[in-house]
Amino acid sequence: MKRTRRIPSIVAAAALTAALAGCSGDGDGLEQVTMAWLPITQTMPLYVALEEGLFEEAGLEVELTKFENPNQIVDSLTAGQVEVGAPGTAAGITMLAEAKFPGTFKFFGLQGGATEPQRINDALVTVEDSPIRSFSDLKGKSVGTLPGIQWETITKHLVREAGLDPERDVEVVPLGVSLHIPSVVNGDVDATLSLEPVGSVADDEPGTRRAQVNPAEQYIADPFYSGASVLTTDFIEERPEVARTVVSVLDRATKMINEDFEGHKAVLAEYAALDERQVKVVAQPQLRGFEDLDETDLRSYQALVDVFREEGVLGKDLDVNDYVLTSEDLEQKQ
Known part of the structure; x- marks a missing residue:
């Protein structure tokens, strides 16, 4: 059953544009918003919102900071350098930071993968002739994954679930997004646990393949969410109308993608550095906006947080x- 807590509809949010135009901003009357992002498929709502001019239409001008390391996005939010973590912000790291700095974040969307309907988020990538077919084949091998505590923890958990010891049997190597396929091809690592679009590109390129599709969905939760859309509580409290508009714009973009993924995925060429042929093969992700979130989504996110607790990374239980x-968080304070 879906939650009854709601922000105003997209139509109502659009009506805020005129009011926002009169707020403090730049010379064009646009409200400034700072946002951090990672160049992955999960971040598509941001790309579509930018390309379709949805932010400007809603009276916003977004200043973007791109990162290759998921930790850096959450660090920039915690430090007050940015106000919004775009879709694809590391969901696990967000909760780790919240445990360390209580009252810092609220999330309003989730991104990941699912098996039914198939929405691909993560994959074990190898060279085409590798004997590795799954995590259970990684004994004595090295596996690359995104830098930072989130994917290191997830990778070690998947290794453990496959019956191996992540401390003795497998070497986990941090690699930036752009290094995953080259590192496999060059033999620097035996495999990578990669986020989309890396898996789709590897499956299409000669010499590499997805050895295992959606392992996190198999071993942790289905659907599985490794990404979240995040606001800082300072931003919410200081500019609730602007925060509400950011949420509405990204919800609108999420809906557009879910209704016509094929029609919108060309944006990945610019933002995820893919060529036209690669864009054609990219798999559709599981994208959930604020108005979509239901109890299944929240249980799945909880399963990820519980992995961090089980692996000894998170020092206390978090719900x-x-x-x-x-919606109450976004009400204008009197």
Whole structure:
């Protein structure tokens, strides 16, 4: 059953544009918003919102900071350098930071993968002739994954679930997004646990393949969400109308993608550095906006947080229901 807590509809949010135009901003009357992002498929709502002019239409001008390391996005939010973590912000790291700095974040969307309907998020990538078919084949091997505690923890958990010891049997190597396929091809690592679009590109390129599709969905939760859309509580409290408009714009873009992924995925060429042929093969992700979130989504996010607890990375129990954005959070303070 879906939550009853709602922000105003997209139509109502659009009506805020005129009011926002009169707020403090730049010379064009646009409200400035700072946002950090990672060049992955999960971040598509941001790309579509930018390309379709949805932010400007809603009276916003977004200043973007691109990162290759998921930790850096959450660090920039915690430090107050940016106000919004775009879709694809590391969901696990967000909760780790919240545990360390209570009251810092609220999330309003989730991104990942699912098996039914198939929405690909993660994959074990190898060279085409590798004997590795799954995590259970990684004994004595090296596996690359995104830098930072989130994917290191997820990778070690998947290794453990496959019956191996992540400390003794497998070497986990941090690699930036752009290094995953080259590192496999060059033999620097035996495999990578990669986020889309890396898996789709590897499956299409000669010499590499997806050895295992959606392993996190198999071993942790289905659907599985490694990405989240995040606001800082300072941003929410200081500019609730602007925060509400950011959420509405990204919800609108999420809906557009879910309704016509093929029609919108060309944006990946610019933002995820793919060529036209690669864009054609990219798999559709599982994208959930604020108005979509339901109990299944929240349980799946909780499963990821529980992995961090089980792996000894998170020092206390956290309930994700305490950190989901509500309509009350976005009300204008009198």
